[in-house]
Amino acid sequence: MGELPELAGLSPAERSVCLGLGIERIRADREPDAVGLAERAAHEALAAAGLGAQDADALIVVESRAPQTLLSSEATRLQELLGARDALTFTVGGLGCVSLTPALLTARGLLAADPELDHVLVAHGSTPAMRGRYRHPVTVNGDGGGALVLSRTGSVRLLDIVQETNGKYWDLFQVAYRDLPSGSWRERCQDPATYSFRLAVETRNRLTGLLEGLLKRNGMTRRDVAGYVTQNLSSGSFGFTEESLGVHILPACRDNLREFGHLGPNDVFLNLYTALERKELAEGDRAVLINVSPVAAWSLLLVEIGAGESTQ
Structure with a gap:
């Protein structure tokens, strides 16, 4: 870097x-x-x-x-x-x-x-x-x-999806571009304190509630989840997610962060399939994929490893 x-x-x-x-x-x-x-x-x-x-x-x-x-x-x-x-x-x-x-x-x-x-x-x-x-x-x-x-049918089954949003943060990050050459575009955080503290607290609460609801409606507890996958923002974001939810992020996430940085919506499935290649997840395992955006939006995907009658 x-x-x-x-x-x-x-x-x-x-x-x-x-x-x-x-x-x-x-x-x-x-x-x-x-x-x-x-x-x-x-x-x-x-x-x-x-x-x-x-x-x-x-x-x-x-x-x-x-x-x-x-x-x-x-x-x-x-x-x-x-x-x-x-x-x-x-x-x-x-x-x-x-x-x-x-x-x-x-x-x-x-x-x-x-x-x-x-x-x-x-x-x-x-x-x-x-x-x-x-x-x-x-x-x-x-x-x-x-x-x-x-x-x-497929080798990865998408079992469930949950998502929430909060429009209060719709312009927390923005790029003013009208009447400006692209070389002058700059992304700005309108309120760094809001991002670092208020949104962080809400993210912790939202993810906790989403995870509890996702597992409950699928008849699962945290013991039934073999691994957690999240997006590649920073090593600090991994620590925040782990501490907030009381979980461990699969090692593939940290390795891909080091090698590729942030790839937007592509992160979570890159990390999932890397984990599969490295045998961090096995046949029959269930995993939760975590995605967060500062707009603000939060989502969790529940997947199962193994062929079956479902979307992959």
């Missing part, structure tokens, strides 16, 4: 926070934009599922934070690049990292509502909205693409 260009322009306090996030390196791809990264990931996800683009009955794109052009459609651009011309295609978003959750809710709803629909492709390309990658005091953004194929 010592080579991050904007470090030289940070105040001593900001520089100290940035270097203390626990992020050692990020991936920065100068060629593809967010749609290009999503396209790569979508092709890989389809191939891994033994499918081609023509097999995607629906394409749900988690929208980027800063599209390349206004009024055009990134979703249908991705549809054309993939060759998924018959797929029902649209975007979801507006909740930052938590935007993945409404995408999954929608995919699950489509599969439940239409028995002739078999495969829903969810894709997202994560790139910074601005030239700089450090988001004070939150994280450092890397580049990455992510995609999932949701079907009626």
Whole structure:
């Protein structure tokens, strides 16, 4: 992280926070934009599922934070690049990292509502909205693409989803961009104290309540959860989540934080599948995926490892 260009322009306090996030390196791809990264990931996800683009009955794109052009459609651009011309295609978003959750809710709803629909492709390309990658005091953004194929059977079963939002924080972080060249865009936290204290307390309370409710309605206790996965913001955010919920985050999360930084909505499933590859979760295990956004939004996903009649 010592080579991050904007470090030289940070105040001593900001520089100290940035270097203390626990992020050692990020991936920065100068060629593809967010749609290009999503396209790569979508092709890989389809191939891994033994499918081609023509097999995607629906394409749900988690929208980027800063599209390349206004009024055009990134979703249908991705549809054309993939060759998924018959797929029902649209975007979801507006909740930052938590935007993945409404995408999954929608995919699950489509599969439940239409028995002739078999495969829903969810894709997202994560790139910074601005030239700089450090988001004070939150994280450092890397580049990455992510995609999932949701079907009626699969090796990971999505059992349940819960989500809450609070509109009081809708503009806590913002980028003023109208009438400004993109090189002048700067993300600003309107009230750092609110982020660090008030929102932190609410996040602890919201996540605690969501977890208790999620487990109760699935007839589970915390002893039934084999592992917890969360997004990659900072080593401090892992500690906060662990202390707030009394849980342990799987090691894959910390390793991916060090190697990739923050990849927006792609984080939790990158961490989940890394944990699976490393045998941190086994057949029959249940895991909880935790996502938080300062807009503010909170979501938990309950998944089970092992093939079954459910979406993956």
